[in-house]
Amino acid sequence: MLNLSLPEARVSSNGGLDAGVSQVGMLRRLLSFVLLSALLCGAQAPRVPLATFSGAVHGVSDKQITIETSEGNLVDFDINHNTKILRGKKPIKASDLENGDVVTIDARQQMVKFLIAVVITAQQKP
DSSP states (O other), X not given: OXXXXXXXXXXXXXXXXXXXXXXXXXXXXXXXXXXXXXHHHHHSOOOOOOEEEEEEEEEEOSSEEEEEOTTSOEEEEEOOTTOEEEETTEEOOGGGXXXXXXXXXXXXXXXXXXXXXXXEEEOOOO
16 A cells, blocks of 8 residues: 655644655645746747748738748748848838739748748849
């Protein structure tokens, strides 16, 4: 039979609790702190490095951009309210991009199959 009871609290001659009881309480507090810390750290999404893609704009809307890479592949990216769109260093809107514009896109993957554009940088027009 397994005994899971805690040691009884015993008062020492100087009025304090016996050392065995205080160690159990301290161990419980430490374990609670470690578990809470692990939960808080686990709640944050791990930071994955951004992937960089380059190509020519094949299609663009306010919510999505498709580029054609140099290998001829079409790659779709979602555009959200956090996406920064630049021409050189100047902020622009998605509607300012045109088919054929050469762009570099820094993106992160979301839910295994979606690429979210974090920064879209279009080359300066000649």
